[in-house]
Amino acid sequence: MSNIFGEFFQISIFGESHGENLGVVIGGCPSGIGLSEDDFLKDIERRKSGNPGTTPRKEEDKPKIVSGVYKGKTTGSPICILFENTDANSSDYDKLKEFPRPGHADFVAMKKYGGFNDPRGGGHFSGRLTLGLIAAGVIAKKIIRPLNISANVTQAGGIADINKAIETAIKENDSIGGIVECVAKNIPLGLGEPFFDSVESLISHAVFSIPAIKAIEFGSGFSSASMKGSKHNDSIISADGKTHTNNAGGINGGITNGNPLIFRVAVKPTSSIQKIQTTLNLKTGTADKLFVGGRHDVCIALRVPVVLESVTAIVFADLMLKEQKIKRINK
C-alpha cells in the first residue's frame, strides 16, 4: 500500500524534494544481475532539467547503491538506492500553507496530514521522487530484456512542433501540457490477469503515480469509442498471435497478446507559472493575488518519457517474475 508498488519486483519509495536524501528500496530483484552506479546515469540524464522548457534547478542526481549489490552483481537481497538533494532552495515555501498554489498539492497535503507535511518544494509530492522510479526502472529494464520500452513526447501545447510550443509558452510566461506515447516490444504472451490485475490496470496504476498525468489510453483508446467492431477487431495473422492491426494496443482481456504494447498519456501543464494568479488566501479568507515565482519547468511533459518507461519496465518486471518468464537467479 501507499509507498509500495509491485508484488514480485517490489519498490518502496521515500524522500522529499528538499530533504537530505530521497530514494527507493527494491525487493525481489533476481540475483546475479550486473549493476553499477554508472548504469543509472543515462536515464537520470534524460530526466534532468536544464533543457529549454525545464527548470534551471541543478542537481547532480548521483545515485548511491546502499545495499543489495556485491562485487558488481545483485545479491538477491533488497537494493537501496539513494540520491542527495544539493541545490534545494527552501526559503520560498513557508507561506504555502496559508496561501496554497493553484494546481499544486499544497492544499490537500496540508489537510491530509494536519499541517505536518513538509511543504518545501512540494515535499514528498515532488517530481524529484521520480528519481527513485527511474533507478528502479533501470534495474527493471535490465531484467526484462529483450523486452524493450521507448517513450516520446508526441505533442506539446496541442501541436506537434514541440520547440515552437515551448518558445511560445516561455514568451507568454505560461506553461503547457503534452502527450507522451510509450511503446513496448518483445513482450511475452500471456502476462496479466482478467481480474483485477489486467495489464492496463497495472500500467495505469503505476503511470498515475507520476505527477501531472491525467489520462491514459491503450491502443486506439478514446477513438475506439467511435469505431465499429468490424473495424476495431484485430485479425490474428500468425500462430504467435501477431495481428493485422493493433487497435487493442497489445492487450486482450487484460492479457498481453504478443503484439507491441502501445499507450499514450496526457500530461497537464506545469502548475507553477510566471504569472500572477488569483486564489484563496487561507489566512485572510479572501481571494488574493499570488505570484509563485521560483525555478520551474514550462512543459513538464518533456521530462515524462523516461519516467514512463521506468514505471512500465517495473510493471513488466513484476509480471514476468510472476509468470516465471524471468529466472530468480541470473547465471
Next chain:
Amino acid sequence: MSNIFGEFFQISIFGESHGENLGVVIGGCPSGIGLSEDDFLKDIERRKSGNPGTTPRKEEDKPKIVSGVYKGKTTGSPICILFENTDANSSDYDKLKEFPRPGHADFVAMKKYGGFNDPRGGGHFSGRLTLGLIAAGVIAKKIIRPLNISANVTQAGGIADINKAIETAIKENDSIGGIVECVAKNIPLGLGEPFFDSVESLISHAVFSIPAIKAIEFGSGFSSASMKGSKHNDSIISADGKTHTNNAGGINGGITNGNPLIFRVAVKPTSSIQKIQTTLNLKTGTADKLFVGGRHDVCIALRVPVVLESVTAIVFADLMLKEQKIKRINK
C-alpha cells in the same frame, strides 16, 4: 494479487460464464450495515441484458448471501455472494481454441493457461463476472454514504444520440463503442496517496478490470495536454477547497481535493459481431472465415455505467476505511 482487489475493503472474485455459480467474497466490511438480497436488485437490474443493443441472454441474476450477514446486518466477517448461471448455452464454444475470435481473449487465455481454460462464454474472462463487482459495489455504496456516484453513457458510435447509434449498428450487423462518464460527489478531502496509490491509480486499476475499457481520463484529461497552465489551474474559492473550475477532476497530487471526482472511460465496440470475419484458423494454420453468431450486445458500453459506479464505490470504501472516514462498527 490477481483475483483480489483492495486492502481494507477487499474483494475476491471467482467464477465462469457457464459454470454453475459465480460470485465474490468481501473482506473488511464494517459490521452493523443493513443488508438483504433485495438490496442488490436495483443495480443488478441496471446491468441486465434485454434492452435494445444488449444480448437477449436471459439470466435471473438472483444474488444469494452465503455468509457475513446475520439478522439482516453485516457481522464484520467475510461476505460471500453467489449468482447462478442458468441460461448458459455452451454448444457454440468448442471450436474457439482452434479458431480464436478476433478481439476476444480466446487466444491469450489458451496460451496463458496452456489450453486448460474454460472457453465457454469466455470462461473467467466473461463480462458476467461483473455481477460480483456490482454486488460488492452495492455494499460499498452503502458504507460510503453520503458520498454518491453516478455514471452515464454520453456517446455511442461517436454520436450523442445513442438510440440512433444503436439502431444503425443493429442494421449493419455491427457493434459500436461508447463513452461513459462517472461523477462522484461529497468526497472527503484527503483520500489517496502521492506514491503509489493516487486516487487516479486506484480508480484506473479497478476500472481497467472491467472488460472492454481501453482509456480513462480525469477532469480535463486529454484536453489538458493542449491547455495552458493559466487556464488549467483551478483557483480555490473557499476554505473547504472548492475550486472555480474543476480541470483537475477533483484530485491534486493524487489526493481528493473536496471537489467532485469526474472521469470518463472509452468502451471499445463489442468484439462479437454478426458479420463474417477473416482471422487465423490455428488448426489449419491459414486465414479463414469466421462467423461468431450467438447472442451478444451491440454496444457493451450501455451496460458499463453501473459497473463503473460499483468499482468506483469499492475504491472509495477502501480509501475511506483507510483514512478512518468510515467506522469499523456501524451503530
Next chain:
Amino acid sequence: MSNIFGEFFQISIFGESHGENLGVVIGGCPSGIGLSEDDFLKDIERRKSGNPGTTPRKEEDKPKIVSGVYKGKTTGSPICILFENTDANSSDYDKLKEFPRPGHADFVAMKKYGGFNDPRGGGHFSGRLTLGLIAAGVIAKKIIRPLNISANVTQAGGIADINKAIETAIKENDSIGGIVECVAKNIPLGLGEPFFDSVESLISHAVFSIPAIKAIEFGSGFSSASMKGSKHNDSIISADGKTHTNNAGGINGGITNGNPLIFRVAVKPTSSIQKIQTTLNLKTGTADKLFVGGRHDVCIALRVPVVLESVTAIVFADLMLKEQKIKRINK
C-alpha cells in the same frame, strides 16, 4: 489481510458454523492440475467428528467445486469450493452474548463487531472453517509433490497413550489438550526469506489461524534454549545440505536447508466442557454458573493433524510458486 492468506497460492476463506455454506476461494493455482470432488474426501474424512473424543455432530462435509475446474483439470482461474452446513443446531446460542463462555471467542467477537457477530456455533470463529483450509490444502498437496507432509498427535493430556487420556477425560466430563508433530520431506532447498518471510514466520502465521493452537516450536525448539552451540549446530554431511543432526528443523536463516522440516504445536483443551463453570454474566454483572452443554470434542487436538498438514502445504505451495519450483502450467 484478514481472511486472505498467501501471495502466489492465495486463499480467501468465508462462512459461519451455522450459515448455509462455508468455503474458500483459491487464486494462483497453476492450470492443468487434475481435480475432482472425490479428491477432497480422504482429508475431509480425517478431520471428521464421530470418533471417540470428537463431537457427535454429523455433517456430510461434501465439497462442491464451484469454479476454476473444467473437464477435470484446474483452469488457472480462481477455484471456489463450498461446503453446506446441514446438521446445525442453533437454539443453544442465543444467550452467549450475555453470558460468554470461558475460553471461547464469544466475548471478544461481541466486542470487536459491536454485537453484530453471528454467535451460532462460534460463527466465523468456528473450527468448521478449517474445512476450507483442508480443501485448499488438498490442492496444495497435489502441486507441491513430491514434497509430502505428515502430522500426528504425539500426546494428549500430557501422556503418550492417547486412548487412555481420552477415556479419562470423558469420564471426568472434562477436556484435554495435546501435542501434534508435523514433518515435511523432499523440500526444495532455498525456500523462504531472511526478513520477513522466514519459513518459520509463514508456517507459524498459518498455523496460528487454526483454532486452539497456542505454541509452536521448530526442530529442537524450546529445548534449544538449554543447549550449547557445539551440540545444537548441525554439521553438513553432503553437498545437498543434509546434516548429521536436525536441531534446526530444516531451516537456517529462515530458509529451507534441504533437510526435513519438523515442528510441533500445542493444542489447548477444548473450551466447551460438560461441567458447570463460573464466569461473568454480562447481563446481571455478577459471577454466575454456566453449563455449556451441546456436542463437543473432548480433545480437539485429535482433529488438528490434517489441518496442520493443510496449512503447511498451503505455505509450501506459495513458497514454491514464488521460487519457481512449481510450473504455472502443469502439462
Next chain:
Amino acid sequence: MSNIFGEFFQISIFGESHGENLGVVIGGCPSGIGLSEDDFLKDIERRKSGNPGTTPRKEEDKPKIVSGVYKGKTTGSPICILFENTDANSSDYDKLKEFPRPGHADFVAMKKYGGFNDPRGGGHFSGRLTLGLIAAGVIAKKIIRPLNISANVTQAGGIADINKAIETAIKENDSIGGIVECVAKNIPLGLGEPFFDSVESLISHAVFSIPAIKAIEFGSGFSSASMKGSKHNDSIISADGKTHTNNAGGINGGITNGNPLIFRVAVKPTSSIQKIQTTLNLKTGTADKLFVGGRHDVCIALRVPVVLESVTAIVFADLMLKEQKIKRINK
C-alpha cells in the same frame, strides 16, 4: 512480501552486515508524532554489544532520519532511517562459500542466490539488520501508547542465573541459548482476526524474522497441552474482559481480550563458537575441521529483548491503525 512487513504501519528493511549502510523505510506512520534521532538511542543502546556474553564488535549505531520528519514531527510521508556500518572486518568471510559454517545461513544463502549473496558477516542475514527493526519499533512504541511492552531474558543455558550461565559458556568456548519473555499491557480489546491474521499469527510472523528464534508460546503455551479444560479456561471477572487466570495469554479466537499479552520465545545458542567443528568442505567434498573465530556473542538471547519488544510494537501499531485505535493525524 519478503523484505516488507505490515499493512498499515508498513516497514521495508534493507542492508547487509558489512555494507556501507543498512536501514528501514516506514510507511503509514501517522503525522504529527514528535521524533528526533535521540529518541532511538535508548533502545539501540539496549541492543548493543559490549556486555559480557556479547561480541566486542563496536559500532556507533547512530541513526540518521533521512525522510518523513519535518520540524521534529512526522509528516505522514515514508520515514527512512539509516545506520552506518563502520567497524566491519570483512577479511574473514571469503572462504564461507566453500566451507559453510554449521548453524549459519551460509549454505542456504549460497544456494538460494546462486552464489551471488554477500557473505561478509552473514550479509543480509546478519543480526545487524535488527537495528532497522528497533528503529521502526521506537516509532511504533510511541504511537501505540499507553500500550506498553517489556521483554526480559528469563533463563540462559537452561538456568535462571544468567550471569553464571554466561561465565560457564565463556570458559568452555561454547555458546548457549535462552528464553525471553515478553509482556504487553493496556492492549485495546478486539485487535486481530480469526482467519488469518490472529494476533498469534502476526506476532509469530514478526518474531520468527528475528535471527535465532526457534519457538514461541502464548500464555500457558506448551503446558496447555497437558492441562484440562476446566483448569485452562480463564473465567471472565469484569465487564471489560479481565479474567481470573491468563492461560490464554491475552488472546481468544485470535483476538485480544483485554488482558495482558504474554509470550515466550526460545533463542538457540549462537552458531559461531570458539571451538573447532567438523563439517563439510564443499570445495574438497569431504568432512573437515573448521574454526570460525571472529568476534561473536556467547548468548545471543541477551540482545533479543529489545528486538522482541520492537517487532511486537510494530504488530500492534499495524493492528491499532487497522482497528482505528490510533488516529492518522496526531494533534
